[in-house]
Amino acid sequence: MKFPLYPTTYLEDWVSEWYIRNGWTNPKDLKATRIARKYRIHLIRKDMPSRYDRFGNYRAIIIDGRCSKEEQREQFYHELCHAIRHTGRQSMMPQAFRELQERDARHFTLYAALPHHMIKEYDLSDKDIISRWANDFRVTEKLCNERYEQIWRRLHTTFITEKY
Template sequence: MKFPYYTTTALEDIVSQWYIQHEFFHPEDLNIKDIGWENEISLQFRPIQASYIRIGNIKSIVVDSRLPNVVQREQFFHELCHALRHAGCQSMMPKGFYELQERDAKHFTLYAALPSHMIQDYSLHNPNIIEQWSKDFKIPSYLCAERLEQIKRRIVPNITT
């Protein structure tokens, strides 16, 4: 790994292990329809706010069709976290629990959009890494910048680019 002294989190490992188990090895493998299919979740594109809906055994993620593809992918990964890891109706839960779920979904989104086993061969010293990740993983550059900063915070000793 070109990330010296970087230790992955348990959630990061779970996400990468799932991808590897389902043969998602490269950025181009991260087709959100395929990921949904593997999780028995249908994917819909509608001109409404993104959401996860479960009625009985039927699970569906809706992403906002009005937004650019890269933002739709971000929305998908966020809602996927709710589908896989959370329970309850957010509009009816206490604020603190809602905030905890949203924080978890934010971390999950970073790991699912830029899984550690796929980004490990990129050099953190590449001055264009954010643009490269954005292009390769088809996600917004701000998400890539957030992931990069997260990685840098966990590297001992901290590196500078």
């Protein structure tokens, strides 16, 4: 089955439109250094937990160098979300708002790592789809599986809702 039509979210559309505007149309275009440079964000790998730092005009994403390359890419997308979509210091904000930002960053990571405009070219009935995505997009199979399940949940929810 070729990739079916399903209702994308606002954030999913936003990420795909943002990528397309920047000419990032295939998985090989998704380079953390290129994306960080475009937004004047320093990309640093250190043996410490990942985070996003901002001091005045200086912005940096720190990626945990102890993790696999695939996990580092996922960390990059998560921290990038904080850099381009969020404001404020999480340590100074109410827990509920911090949780909201973290949930947004988790969804952003799924959509930035496996953007709709790229994955819709794949055949979802391919028994090796998870490993293909992991290989092509250079992320973990765990993240690919999460994205795959998200798509199927949305497809089935939409089908059930439209049926009644």
